[in-house]
Amino acid sequence: MPIVKIEMLPGRGQEAKQKVATEITNVLAREFEVDAAHIYVMFSEVAGGDWAVAGRFLGDPSTKPAKVTS
Amino acid sequence: MPIVKIEMLPGRGQEAKQKVATEITNVLAREFEVDAAHIYVMFSEVAGGDWAVAGRFLGDPSTKPAKVTS
Amino acid sequence: MPIVKIEMLPGRGQEAKQKVATEITNVLAREFEVDAAHIYVMFSEVAGGDWAVAGRFLGDPSTKPAKVTS
Amino acid sequence: MPIVKIEMLPGRGQEAKQKVATEITNVLAREFEVDAAHIYVMFSEVAGGDWAVAGRFLGDPSTKPAKVTS
Amino acid sequence: MPIVKIEMLPGRGQEAKQKVATEITNVLAREFEVDAAHIYVMFSEVAGGDWAVAGRFLGDPSTKPAKVTS
Amino acid sequence: MPIVKIEMLPGRGQEAKQKVATEITNVLAREFEVDAAHIYVMFSEVAGGDWAVAGRFLGDPSTKPAKVTS
Numbered sequence: 001m002p003i004v005k006i007e008m009l010p011g012r013g014q015e016a017k018q019k020v021a022t023e024i025t026n027v028l029a030r031e032f033e034v035d036a037a038h039i040y041v042m043f044s045e046v047a048g049g050d051w052a053v054a055g056r057f058l059g060d061p062s063t064k065p066a067k068v069t070s
Numbered sequence: 071m072p073i074v075k076i077e078m079l080p081g082r083g084q085e086a087k088q089k090v091a092t093e094i095t096n097v098l099a100r101e102f103e104v105d106a107a108h109i110y111v112m113f114s115e116v117a118g119g120d121w122a123v124a125g126r127f128l129g130d131p132s133t134k135p136a137k138v139t140s
Numbered sequence: 141m142p143i144v145k146i147e148m149l150p151g152r153g154q155e156a157k158q159k160v161a162t163e164i165t166n167v168l169a170r171e172f173e174v175d176a177a178h179i180y181v182m183f184s185e186v187a188g189g190d191w192a193v194a195g196r197f198l199g200d201p202s203t204k205p206a207k208v209t210s
Numbered sequence: 211m212p213i214v215k216i217e218m219l220p221g222r223g224q225e226a227k228q229k230v231a232t233e234i235t236n237v238l239a240r241e242f243e244v245d246a247a248h249i250y251v252m253f254s255e256v257a258g259g260d261w262a263v264a265g266r267f268l269g270d271p272s273t274k275p276a277k278v279t280s
Numbered sequence: 281m282p283i284v285k286i287e288m289l290p291g292r293g294q295e296a297k298q299k300v301a302t303e304i305t306n307v308l309a310r311e312f313e314v315d316a317a318h319i320y321v322m323f324s325e326v327a328g329g330d331w332a333v334a335g336r337f338l339g340d341p342s343t344k345p346a347k348v349t350s
Numbered sequence: 351m352p353i354v355k356i357e358m359l360p361g362r363g364q365e366a367k368q369k370v371a372t373e374i375t376n377v378l379a380r381e382f383e384v385d386a387a388h389i390y391v392m393f394s395e396v397a398g399g400d401w402a403v404a405g406r407f408l409g410d411p412s413t414k415p416a417k418v419t420s
Contacts, residue, residue: 001180001331001338002288003143007252008312009281014119014127016311021122027303031296032288036124040141042077043120049224050253051281052231054246057224058281071149071191071198071390073353078142078172084259084267086171091262097163101156102148106264110351112217113260121141128141147392154329154337161332176334182287183330189364190393192371194386197364211320211401211408212358213283218382219351226381233377241366242358250281261351268351294399294407301402316404322357323400 002028003040009058010045017043072098073110079128080115087113142168143180149198150185157183212238213250219268220255227253282308283320289338290325297323351388352378359408360395367393 004024021041029036048059074094091111099106118129144164161181169176188199214234231251239246258269284304301321309316328339354374371391379386398409 001333002286003180004287005285006308007283008314012312017120018122018127019311020307021127022125023307024304025122025125027300028286031299032292034288039124040143041122041125042116044116045120046252046254050227050255052228052235052251053281054249055232055235055251057228057231071193073147073390075145076142076168077144078174082172087260088262088267089171090167091267092265093167094164095262095265097160098146101159102152104148109264110353111262111265112256114256115260123141157330158332158337161337162335165332165335179334181332181335182326184326185330186392186394190367190395192368192375192391194389195372195375195391197368197371211403212356213320214357215355216378217353218384222382229381230377234374237370237373238356241369242362244358250283263351297400298402298407301407302405305402305405319404321402321405322396324396325400 001038002032002034003042004028005042005044007044007046009048009051012043071108072102072104073112074098075112075114077114077116079118079121082113141178142172142174143182144168145182145184147184147186149188149191152183211248212242212244213252214238215252215254217254217256219258219261222253281318282312282314283322284308285322285324287324287326289328289331292323352382352384352390354378354389354391355394356392357394357396359398359401362393 006020020043024041025036025039028034028039049057051058076090094111095106095109098104098109119127121128146160164181165176165179168174168179189197191198216230230253234251235246235249238244238249259267261268286300300323304321305316305319308314308319329337331338356370370393374391375386375389378384378389399407401408
């Protein structure tokens with residue numbers, strides 16, 4: 001009964017999501033020996049203004065982050 | 071301090087969500103013996119175009135998924 | 141296809157979890173008009189030493205938290 | 211490689227999120243001794259109409275919740 | 281920067297997880313055009329006694345669930 | 351009512367977690383203008399054998415990952 005969640009930046013099209021869902025479903029069914037009917041693949045978009053790496057937001061190049069000390 | 075999250079397809083009304091939140095709050099308070107004041111119930115909509123089961127997206131009947139091999 | 145996740149402190153028995161799972165399944169099937177076969181209810185224990193409210197961990201009364209300023 | 215997720219009501223500005231991301235990145239880098247480059251901080255807004263505490267939704271003062279029995 | 285989380289029943293070996301992680305990394309890098317270095321794949325086991333489908337826990341065939349009414 | 355979840359590799363002590371929880375609670379209370387009493391900080395350990403970056407598991411240097419093609 002695997003549940004797969006994919007968090008990513010916005011902008012991917014339905015065709016790319018379909019390919020990803022299909023390949024993930026196939027590899028899980030094969031390697032974990034589960035019925036594909038029970039495999040969920042869920043996509044979740046996270047805006048660049050809500051996702052910071054090393055204290056810098058991914059989606060806003062004009063942001064001037066406060067000093068990260070390490 | 072239970073936190074309950076419910077992921078579901080879009081389209082449910084506030085009245086239905088209220089009934090669900092109330093019943094979940096009541097059963098958790100009773101069975102887990104916690105103060106209802108500390109029970110969170112959170113709803114999260116997942117679009118059909120972001121949710122695939124067996125490699126097929128739930129919200130788009132016209133999608134032709136690539137072959138799922140198992 | 142609702143997915144319900146419940147995060148809680150450890151220590152609840154299987155009987156209480158069964159009652160909770162049954163009531164949640166029933167209320168979701170009824171209010172959201174989904175087939176119960178597609179309703180997942182998942183429990184996840186979070187230890188008191190991993191869960192802080194207002195800066196104090198729930199599971200360790202001897203913890204002396206640093207001063208919370210607001 | 212810590213991943214930090216913050217669920218909150220809507221309405222916070224980018225400046226406040228930047229300060230929060232910076233401070234969280236700094237404290238994790240210092241206390242957990244990880245490279246800041248590997249620290250993700252992600253914000254997720256939950257609408258008041260999707261978030262119930264003690265069976266009452268946070269965002270809708272006009273909601274009349276069904277009776278919470280405990 | 282995709283983050284992939286896979287919730288599943290316990291019991292899968294490291295070799296199967298490696299194959300799954302590799303294929304997911306590859307398909308995401310290719311279809312979403314992201315650097316594989318930024319792709320996280322995380323596995324999380326959920327015990328059968330914590331995972332109910334249609335009100336029945338997956339890991340305990342002796343469980344007699346209360347009546348699910350729909 | 352912010353909920354903060356931190357996923358990290360195992361091995362951090364309670365003292366470090368306390369400092370992190372305190373600083374996160376303080377910055378959220380100050381920047382988001384919420385009562386600290388309503389701020390949850392939750393830690394979740396993810397084993398290195400369950401966390402792959404670029405197709406390589408973090409916790410097992412002996413693992414020989416299959417070829418990542420990009």
